[in-house]
Structure formats: structure tokens, C-alpha cells
Amino acid sequence: MSVAEQKRWFIGATGIFVVFMVIAGIWDLQISRHFIDYNSVFGTIFQTFGEFPVYMLLVLSGEIAMAYGFRDRTNGLFSGSLIVGGFALAIWQLRKYLSEIESYSLAVQDNLHRHRPIGLANSDSSEASLNLAVTYVILVFIFIVVTAVLQYWLYNKSDQQVKQLLIVSVFASLTVFLAYEANIALKQAWGRVRPYELNATQSDFTAWYHINGPNGHLSFPSGHSMAATLMIVFAWFTTGKWHRYIWGFGIGYAVLMYISRVRIGAHFMSDTVFSGFLTFLIIYIMWELYRILIAPTNQLQ
Structure with a gap:
């Protein structure tokens, strides 16, 4: 993509972002009131499984x-250090993702048992988990399957291609880290109450541009939306038509996540839109750094 095309994309994306944030600044609470459905299967599925890009990239x-x-x-x-470190990183991130799935799944089960809406789950302090032995059996099984699939894919690559994929993975990991840390820092600084945490009169609602300071509330910006937007980064590991397909799929997946977070009552529209735009910006900066510093002499074949 040429610099001129990048500028057009950036101007268009920024324009859309500004329009949505202005709308949210006026009608965030009203949109949430009319769109929330705590029994949404769509919202519950994305809430339970949707953050996988942030883990699977690592x-x-x-x-x-x-x-x-x-x-x-x-x-x-x-x-030897790469082998041990890579193994530790892969199994650690799989364990974190499975813990998240377990927590949300058990929350759904508990909600059904208590005759409450299935989507109600504490996104900030979910700690429920399965029996430890069961958890590790599942972890080992999934790790073996994932490793078999990915190592087979890598087995068919040349030494030079694997070397370049390693370089890409360094930039991808840095992108995940920066997006995650930026999201956490802003959450803590903003201290915004989530839709499902609002009191009966909703008097504790604050607009997205109001910074409350650290208070235990973590609605702005959306962590799930950040994770879903990182789906785009998988395109870095591919070339040709697959690069375009995965990039397009990443955009679509992110938009579905934004909608699902508002639908399930975990976030306001501005939480998701801001998170998506910020993550897109981080992805763009990191990809351009890769392209400028590495890509001219090291192209994936």
C-alpha cells in the first residue's frame, strides 16, 4: 500500500472514529439502554471465547x-533458550486463555442455575475455574494439537522463511504488549462504570471524555475490543491473497466484537470504538516499523 493510500485510509478511519465518538458523547447511555440484552447468545459467545487473538498471537x-x-x-x-522460552510462552498463553474460557463458562452455568441472564459475568474479577487436574489435562491436549498443527505448517517452510517469521513474531508480540498495556493504563485512569454496574438511577454514568481516576471500575476502553482488533496481526504471518483475506476477516471480527460488547452490557459504544481505533493505530505503527526497518531486505517468500 502506497503512502497516499495509507493517508486516505487513515483520514477515512479517523473521520468515522470522530463521528462515532461525537455520537457516543451525546447518546452513549441511551444507546446502551436500548441495545442491551443480557441474555444475548451472540454477546455471551463473544464474551466467553472472543479474546483468543491476544493469546494465540503469543x-x-x-x-x-x-x-x-x-x-x-x-x-x-x-x-536451546529459544526452544525453552518459546515452549513456556506458548503453554503459558494457552493456560491463560483456557482460564478465561473456564471462568466465563462457569459464570454462564451459575447464571442458568440461579435463573439469571446468561451474559452476566464480572469481566474484571472472574476467578471461577475447573478442577486443577481437569484443567491441566485439557491444557496438555490442546497444546499438543496446536503444536502439531503449527509445527506441521512451519515444517513446510524454508529456513529463511522461518527466520523471517521469527522476526515478524517479535514485532507481533511487541504489538500485543503495547496494546494490552495501553488498554490497562487507560482503564485504570478513566475509572468508568460499566453498563451493568450502573446504580438504579444511573447517576454514576459518566461520559467517555470524563476521567474519574482509579476507582476499581474498568469500562473504558474495552479489553475484548482490543483483543479482537489484534486479529488483524495474523495477516502479518501471511502473503498474497491470504494476507488480504485475513486482514479483511480481522476487520469484520473486530466489528462483531464491538457490537457484542455493547449488546451484552459490558461496555458503552465509546468504550469499544476508542479501543478499536487505538489498537488499529498501534498495529499500524508497529507494521510500519517492521516494513521500514526489516522488510526491505527480508521479505517473506
């Missing part, structure tokens, strides 16, 4: 590190 990066480590014969210490 799992993929760990698997690539392992593949490169097994192939490299020039420095045993470095190769």
Missing part, C-alpha cells in the same frame, strides 16, 4: 521460536 510466536531453535545449529545456547 502462542504462535512461541511456536515459531521453537521451530527456529530446532533448526538453528550455529549457537546451541541461543537455540
Whole structure:
């Protein structure tokens, strides 16, 4: 994409962002009131499973590190460190993702048992989990399956391609880290009450541009929306038509997540729109850094 095309995309995206944030600044609460459905199956599914990009990007990066480590014969210490580190990163992130799924799934089960809306779940302090032994059996099984699939994919790559994928994975991991840290920092600074946390009179609602300071409330910006937007980063690991397909799928997936978070009552519209735009900006900056610093001499084949 040329610089001129990038500018057009950026201007268009910024215009859409500004329009939605102005609308949210006026009607955020009203939109939430009319759109919320705590029994939404759509919202509950995305709430339970939808954050996988933020974890799976790091799992993929760990698997690539392992593949490169097994192939490299020039420095045993470095190769061994990559293998061990990649393994630890992959299984750690799988464990975190499974813990999240367990927590939300058990919350749904508890809601059904108590005859409450299925989508009600504390997004900020969910701690329910399965029996530890069951959890680790599931973890080991999924890790073996994921490793088998990804290592088979990497097995068919040349040494040079795996090397370039390793470089891409470093930039992808940094992108995940920056997006996550920015999201957490803003959540804590804004201290915005979530829709389902509002009191009976909704007097504790604050507009998105009002900074409340740290108070335990973490609605603005949306963490799920940040995670879903990172789906776009998977396109970095591909070329040609697959690059375009995954990039387009990432956009669509992110938009569905934004809608689902408002639908289930976990966020206001402005929480999701701001999170999406900020994450897009971080992705763009990191991809341009890769393209400028690395890509001219190291293209994926």
C-alpha cells in the first residue's frame, strides 16, 4: 500500500472514529439502554471465547521460536533458550486463555442455575475455574494439537522463511504488549462504570471524555475490543491473497466484537470504538516499523 493510500485510509478511519465518538458523547447511555440484552447468545459467545487473538498471537510466536531453535545449529545456547522460552510462552498463553474460557463458562452455568441472564459475568474479577487436574489435562491436549498443527505448517517452510517469521513474531508480540498495556493504563485512569454496574438511577454514568481516576471500575476502553482488533496481526504471518483475506476477516471480527460488547452490557459504544481505533493505530505503527526497518531486505517468500 502506497503512502497516499495509507493517508486516505487513515483520514477515512479517523473521520468515522470522530463521528462515532461525537455520537457516543451525546447518546452513549441511551444507546446502551436500548441495545442491551443480557441474555444475548451472540454477546455471551463473544464474551466467553472472543479474546483468543491476544493469546494465540503469543502462542504462535512461541511456536515459531521453537521451530527456529530446532533448526538453528550455529549457537546451541541461543537455540536451546529459544526452544525453552518459546515452549513456556506458548503453554503459558494457552493456560491463560483456557482460564478465561473456564471462568466465563462457569459464570454462564451459575447464571442458568440461579435463573439469571446468561451474559452476566464480572469481566474484571472472574476467578471461577475447573478442577486443577481437569484443567491441566485439557491444557496438555490442546497444546499438543496446536503444536502439531503449527509445527506441521512451519515444517513446510524454508529456513529463511522461518527466520523471517521469527522476526515478524517479535514485532507481533511487541504489538500485543503495547496494546494490552495501553488498554490497562487507560482503564485504570478513566475509572468508568460499566453498563451493568450502573446504580438504579444511573447517576454514576459518566461520559467517555470524563476521567474519574482509579476507582476499581474498568469500562473504558474495552479489553475484548482490543483483543479482537489484534486479529488483524495474523495477516502479518501471511502473503498474497491470504494476507488480504485475513486482514479483511480481522476487520469484520473486530466489528462483531464491538457490537457484542455493547449488546451484552459490558461496555458503552465509546468504550469499544476508542479501543478499536487505538489498537488499529498501534498495529499500524508497529507494521510500519517492521516494513521500514526489516522488510526491505527480508521479505517473506
